[in-house]
Amino acid sequence: DQVHTETLRLRQIVESLLFLARSEAEAVPPDGQPIDLAAWVPELVTDRWAKDPRISDLHVEVEPSSRDAGVWVTAHPPLLAQVAENLIDNAIKYSERGTPVSVTVGREQGAAVIAVEDHGCGLSPEEIASIFDPFYRSPRARQMGRTGVGLGLSVVQRIVQAFRGTIAVESRPQQGARFVVRLP
Numbered sequence: 001d002q003v004h005t006e007t008l009r010l011r012q013i014v015e016s017l018l019f020l021a022r023s024e025a026e027a028v029p030p031d032g033q034p035i036d037l038a039a040w041v042p043e044l045v046t047d048r049w050a051k052d053p054r055i056s057d058l059h060v061e062v063e064p065s066s067r068d069a070g071v072w073v074t075a076h077p078p079l080l081a082q083v084a085e086n087l088i089d090n091a092i093k094y095s096e097r098g099t100p101v102s103v104t105v106g107r108e109q110g111a112a113v114i115a116v117e118d119h120g121c122g123l124s125p126e127e128i129a130s131i132f133d134p135f136y137r138s139p140r141a142r143q144m145g146r147t148g149v150g151l152g153l154s155v156v157q158r159i160v161q162a163f164r165g166t167i168a169v170e171s172r173p174q175q176g177a178r179f180v181v182r183l184p
Contacts, residue, residue, distance in 0.1 A: 036070040063106030095120030123171040
């Protein structure tokens, strides 16, 4: 089981490196399909984190105005899953057990929105300036002993841009972080 898990982790790192190495023209995601984020995100969270010790800390909310009509995007499900999973994994990794990690789905100004917020260690303005750079790991992450190679957020940004979307981060040290993905 450990070898299998490590193999999957290494495969993901290699695939991330290959995705980042491609030029923007070559990094166009495969054809997308219509996805209702209002249904898809809660299902993804349940499927992916059902056995995780932090499942009780994960809170998924679909904004009431979005429940009935849905929040539709055209995207490639495995790539979109990588975006959501990386953001949620980071929120769990950089916050303490027992603190909430919120995943919110909604709409704003003609865009579908997925927001992931934690109440963890947060980011300084200097860290925010570099957080999407490949291989960047904050000094605090290393001091805390958090594992990683610094590819997750750069891959997330590249995937979001390939879907013609944007990603933004709001954070303060010791107050947590909020990552907001907006897709057309």
